[in-house]
Amino acid sequence: MWPLWMWMVYLLLLFCDLSYCCGITEYFINGECCPMCSPGEQVYKHCTEYTSTSCKPCTAGSFQPNGLLHCITCTVCDPGRGLKTDRECNPTSDAVCGPLDQHYCTEADKKGCRLAQRHSICRPGTFIRRNGTLLTNTECEECRDKTFSNKSSSPFCTPHTDCPSLGLQEITAGTNASDSVCGPRNDLVAVLVPLLFGAGLLAAFITIILILRKRKKRKQSCSLHVLTERKMMNKETERKDLLNQPQDEERNNSIASLLSTYTTPVQETQGTENGP
Incomplete structure (x- = not known):
């Protein structure tokens, strides 16, 4: 019976493969270590x-890529999975996939993207807070x-249109997805208010x-009355002055002569009546 160490050597030789029995540029086949092919080639x-x-x-x-037994089928970047080819497949390397335009990658690996989804579309009533990238959604x-x-x-x-600031009437209020709808002011109040305002201004102007x-006429009347009073007072003053002033000599002589004229006949008449 074999000792334990011989059994271990036997098992090691039994499970010997490429990694342990051949060099790094060889592969194990049919009990032989054969040279590998160059990258981009396969064993014929x-x-x-x-x-x-x-x-x-x-x-x-x-x-x-390693010159092993068989070539590997290139990866196909399927547009149905939201992918496009970022790097074409060549004899020594596989294709590299990435997300289509307006898509972002949801499943990635060392080779690239395996699945992508379209960026979200911001519906009316919203806006884009942050644009989507190759790795993040909108x-x-x-x-x-x-x-x-x-x-x-x-x-x-x-911003919503401000109808009153444009002199218009708001017919429909705005929402987060639509603007305000404006229209002309055709209601009775809108027509009467400007007319009444204008009439009020005109009435105030006429009243003023x-x-x-009226004030001017009153002033004129007062002035005329004062003037009349002044004239009357002046005449009265003149009359009093005339009455109070001394008579001159000529006037006195005239009066004396007139008096003598009327006195003499009277005396003569009296003498005649008293004679013999």
Whole structure:
């Protein structure tokens, strides 16, 4: 019976493979260590005791990076999975896939992307808060109060139209997805208010003019009355002055002469009546 160490050597030889029995540039086949093919080639015939390994190039649509037995089929970047080819397959390396435009990768590996999804579309009433990338989705946000966006994937929200500031009437209030609808002011109040305001201004203007004219007439009347009184007072003063001033000599002589004229006949008449 074999000792334990001999059993261990036997088992080691039994499970000997490429990694342990052959060099790093060889592969194990049919009890022989055959040379590998160059990258981009595959084995056409294995080596024998007398011949080396026979190789041939990989066919289109396949590759071999290490020169092993068989070429590997190239990866196909399927648009149905949201993928496109970022790097074409060649004899020594596989194709590299990436997300289509407006897509982002949801499953990735060392070779590239295996599955991608389309970026979210920001619906009307929202705006793009952050644009999507190859690895992240688009972020959307609701339009704030008194703003709106009526298109998909809008980069910003627009303020509602202020109808009163334009002299118009708001017919329909705006929402986060639509603007305010304005129209002409055709209601009775909108028509009467300007007319009444204008009439009020005109009435106030006329009233002010009448008040000013009335004051002017009153002033004129007062002035005339004062003037009349002054004239009367002046005449009265003149009359008193005339009465109070001394008579001159000529006037006195005239009066004396007139008196003498009327006195003499009277005396003569009296003498006659008293005679014999």
